[in-house]
Amino acid sequence: MQKSRRLTKTNLNVSCKEMALYLLGKVLVRKLDNGSILKGRIVETECYLGGEDKASHSYNGRQTPGNEPMYMPAGTTYVYFTYGMYFCFNISSVEPGAAVLLRALEPIQGLEIMKKFRTVKKKGPLKDTELCNGPSKLCIAMNVTKDNCNKIDLTESERLWIEDDGGRIEATQIVNCRRIGIASAGEEWAAKPLRFYVLSNAHVSKRDKKAENDLIS
């Protein structure tokens, strides 16, 4: 097992699709204020291209105070608030206005702390596969909010970064399919294959069986 290496500006200075693929298998690391370390392997990503992409917050070149990090240098974090109670975590890519949404992690370290953050009412302790299997769930589990993790340079921050621990995902194990939760953007853009996830990984938010069958056959 090789030593983990923190990703650099050069590693992250790539296009949106390249980044979405490159990030699969890499490890998101969160250092809490009390020094605790949380780690999760990235197993699901989505591209938001800006420009023509109707599902993107930066569609048609739109710029607002809220989506400013989408136009910042590649490797800058973009955390936004949605549905009145949740956050989603993105990383800007090299094209102005484009970013990659992290949709699911496979928890590696700090699982007990994640479980405390992710405590819900009725159910008892959550299974490991339920901790980070969704874009807002992973934010809750890793204590990522707009207040503490937005507009961060992932190559310089002391509280949030990405590591390469040698884990590799074979290209034949990557499912490429439509994105989630963007029906209102219209079928044309909702149907585009801009989501990527690791085949047969139990920590993915939602599987696309048709895309999996196409990949396997």
Added chain:
DNA sequence: ACAGTGATTGGCT
């Protein structure tokens, strides 16, 4: 397994 629904509020038009 999968479909339907209520929760809840900041940000944008």
Added chain:
DNA sequence: GCCAATCACTGTG
């Protein structure tokens, strides 16, 4: 005033 890159819960099969 509208509505969202979601989640947890409930009901049905």
